[in-house]
Every structure is written in C-alpha cells, then in structure tokens.
Amino acid sequence: MNPLGWAAFLIGESMRALKIDQKLILDNSHPEPVPAAGEARVRVIKAGICNTDLEIVRGYMGFTGVLGHEFVGIAESGDRAGRRVAGEINFSCGHCAMCQAGIPSQCYHRTTLGINHHDGAFADWVAVPERNLHTIPDAVSDDQAVFVEPLAAALQTLQMTHIGPANRVVLIGAGKLGLLVAQVVALNGCALTVIARHDRQMALLKGWGIDTASPGEIEQHRADLVIDCTGTQQGFTDALALVRPRGTIHLKSTYHGLPEVNLTRMVVDEVAVVTSRCGPFDAAINLLRRGLVDVDSLIDARYALDDGLNAFEEAGQTGRLKVILDIAG
Numbered sequence: 591m592n593p594l595g596w597a598a599f600l601i602g603e604s605m606r607a608l609k610i611d612q613k614l615i616l617d618n619s620h621p622e623p624v625p626a627a628g629e630a631r632v633r634v635i636k637a638g639i640c641n642t643d644l645e646i647v648r649g650y651m652g653f654t655g656v657l658g659h660e661f662v663g664i665a666e667s668g669d670r671a672g673r674r675v676a677g678e679i680n681f682s683c684g685h686c687a688m689c690q691a692g693i694p695s696q697c698y699h700r701t702t703l704g705i706n707h708h709d710g711a712f713a714d715w716v717a718v719p720e721r722n723l724h725t726i727p728d729a730v731s732d733d734q735a736v737f738v739e740p741l742a743a744a745l746q747t748l749q750m751t752h753i754g755p756a757n758r759v760v761l762i763g764a765g766k767l768g769l770l771v772a773q774v775v776a777l778n779g780c781a782l783t784v785i786a787r788h789d790r791q792m793a794l795l796k797g798w799g800i801d802t803a804s805p806g807e808i809e810q811h812r813a814d815l816v817i818d819c820t821g822t823q824q825g826f827t828d829a830l831a832l833v834r835p836r837g838t839i840h841l842k843s844t845y846h847g848l849p850e851v852n853l854t855r856m857v858v859d860e861v862a863v864v865t866s867r868c869g870p871f872d873a874a875i876n877l878l879r880r881g882l883v884d885v886d887s888l889i890d891a892r893y894a895l896d897d898g899l900n901a902f903e904e905a906g907q908t909g910r911l912k913v914i915l916d917i918a919g
Contacts, residue, residue: 607713608898608915609656614647616898620656623709623717630668630720632675635918637661637711638736639905640766641821642844643704647902650846651706658712658915659704662726662735666715674726676738677711677718678871679703695868712898712915724871730878736914737770737885738874743842744770745877746869748778751840753815755779760808760832763819763843764791766888766911771819771842773883776800783808785828788909794887811859813837823849835859842866888912894919 607620625631638660646653659679665671682689682697689697703718704710726735744767753759757780761772764786772784772795783801785808786792795802805828814837816829821843829839830852839861856863877883890911893901898915905913 605714606895607656607709608658608895608902609654609709609712610647611654614657614899614902616896620713623713623715625667625717628719628721629717630670630675630723631666632661632663632677632711632716632718632723633666633918634661634663634711634713634716635674636732636736637915637917638740639901639913639915640740644902644906645844645846646705648846650844653705653707655704655707656709656711656713656716657704658710658716659702660736660739661711661716662732662738663711663716663918665723668720668723670720670723670725674732674735675718675723676726676735676871676875677703677716677724678722678742678868679705679739680868681708681719681722712895712917714895714917724875726875727879730875731886733889733914734878734885737888737912738871738878739868740767741770741774741874741877741883741885742869742871743767743867744774744869745873746866747771747817747840747842748774749869750866751815751838751864753778753780757781757814758812759783759815759817760785760813761817761819762825762828762832763821764788764795765819767842768817768819769794769888769911770883770885771817772800773798774877775817777882790909790911794884797887798884808832811835815840817842819843821845823847826851830855830861833859833861836861838862838864840864840866885912889914892916 604619680695682694683699686698701707759782761784816833818829819842
C-alpha cells in the first residue's frame with residue numbers, strides 16, 4: 591500500500607468512491623468501510639463495470655451507495671491478509687433455511703455487494719465477509735481476476751441446465767456475459783451457435799472456434815436449448831421462436847421492467863424455462879488458471895477511478911465489452 595493509503599487506514603480518513611445517489615457521482619470523502627464481525631477489509635486493485643451496474647444507474651433495484659461487484663484486491667485482515675482475493679457478492683445470514691440447505695446465494699436475508707444494501711467495490715476499500723473471499727493464484731493476472739465473478743455466473747448455466755455434447759444450442763446476446771457463457775458451453779463439444787450483431791463479437795467467437803450467425807439465419811423451432819443473455823423482451827421472444835417443442839430456454843440476465851411473454855405458446859409447445867444467477871468461484875478461478883477461457887480479449891478500455899464517470903459513459907456504448915477501473919494504480 592502506498593503511504594497515503596496507510597495514513598488513511600490509521601487515522602480514519604475518507605476514501606474515493608463511485609456511487610449512485612440519485613445520480614452517479616465520484617465522492618472523494620466517502621467514509622471508509624469498517625468491517626463487521628466476520629468481515630475482512632480489502633484494498634481494491636481493479637474492478638469491472640458490468641450491465642447490472644449500468645442498470646442500477648438507470649434505477650434498477652432502487653440502490654443507493656457505492657457500486658461495483660466484480661473486483662480483485664488485497665485482503666488487509668482475516669485469514670487471507672496480504673493475499674489477492676476476489677469475493678462472492680451474496681452476503682448471507684448463515685442461519686435461514688436456504689443457508690442451511692447449502693444455497694447461500696438465495697439467503698432470505700442476503701445483501702448483495704454494490705447492488706442491494708451493501709457498498710460495493712468501486713472504491714479504495716471494500717468490506718467483505720471472510721467466507722466470501724477466494725484467493726487468486728499467481729497464474730491468474732489482476733485483469734483476469736476481475737472476471738471471476740461473471741465467469742462463475744457463466745458456469746452456473748451448466749449447474750442449472752444439463753447440456754449434452756449432442757445438444758443443439760443457440761445463444762443470443764453476445765455481450766460481456768454472453769461471450770463468457772459461450773466459451774464455457776463450448777467446452778463440452780455441443781453444437782453451439784451464437785447469434786452476434788457486431789463485428790467485434792463475431793471475430794472473437796470465430797477465433798475461439800465457435801460458430802456464429804446473424805439474426806434471422808437460424809431455422810426456427812429446432813434448438814434443443816436457447817440461452818438468452820439479452821435481458822430484453824425481444825430476446826425472450828427470439829428465444830421462444832428458436833427453441834423446439836419440449837426444448838428449454840435458459841435465462842441468464844435480469845430484466846429492467848416487466849416484459850410480456852407468450853405463455854400460451856410456451857404451454858402448447860411445453861417449453862421449459864430455467865434461470866441461473868451467481869455461480870462457483872473456485873471453478874471459475876480454475877478455468878482461468880488453466881487458460882481454458884479467454885477473458886483478456888474482452889477488455890475494451892481502462893480508466894482510473896478518478897475518471898469513473900467517463901468510464902461509465904464508455905461502458906454504456908452499444909457493443910462495448912469490458913471496461914476496467916484501475917483503482918489502486
């Protein structure tokens with residue numbers, strides 16, 4: 591830590607934080623986090639802007655506070671003190687029925703880092719429950735570690751939906767998350783086609799050996815599984831047109847608003863809908879350590895935290911992939 595960082599820690603000075611309070615602002619005097627029992631204080635190195643952050647700025651969840659949940663940092667307390675860590679975003683109570691069933695991500699009393707009642711990682715420091723932290727091995731760079739959280743979410747697709755090597759799979763929504771899901775799904779050798787709208791995404795997919803198609807090129811009602819990473823009403827409508835009778839639609843993105851759905855078509859064709867959210871961090875770290883997923887190619891831009899407002903503006907541009915905030919630099 592630089593000398594100013596230690597000074598702030600010792601005398602309780604304020605820190606920089608990118609937060610939402612009616613509008614997105616950079617607060618240079620936000621109170622530093624005071625870890626509660628069982629929490630560790632983490633000095634944030636880098637963090638990534640995702641679509642959820644953009645939606646929160648537009649009003650999703652009604653959240654106010656420090657944004658950011660994709661991060662890598664140095665733990666300053668607890669069992670992992672001095673080590674690089676990434677952190678799971680769901681802070682559970684450990685006592686409710688969901689926690690006791692081993693599903694803490696659905697804890698009835700959970701708060702969520704940078705999304706729901708807990709300040710996030712777009713700041714110099716963040717407080718995270720020690721049980722949520724995962725050590726980042728030396729073989730995984732800081733840039734790559736920023737992707738642990740969304741890559742874990744991509745892996746949860748496989749946890750919730752069985753995808754066999756013989757399945758015909760179509761993925762729509764080739765954005766930041768969709769490109770991670772595509773790489774994970776492609777590892778099992780299934781017949782995967784990704785519908786992409788931008789040259790950049792198509793080039794990346796082809797470089798990974800994944801088939802691509804433009805909208806309208808795929809025969810309707812033939813896919814065993816359609817993975818919808820769009821988070822839009824049109825995306826779900828397209829998925830319903832592509833999936834075969836008794837096929838499955840897997841939803842990977844949250845929706846802002848209340849989209850209309852053709853439930854009659856779903857009942858007549860007996861289409862199943864599966865959803866998934868957060869996933870296994872250890873598996874995501876292992877994929878990165880082994881070099882089985884390419885995340886470096888997804889980074890489009892870097893900004894200092896002090897230039898965070900411009901970072902958000904760029905992250906919101908159509909077709910833009912990952913924008914990284916270099917916080918400790």
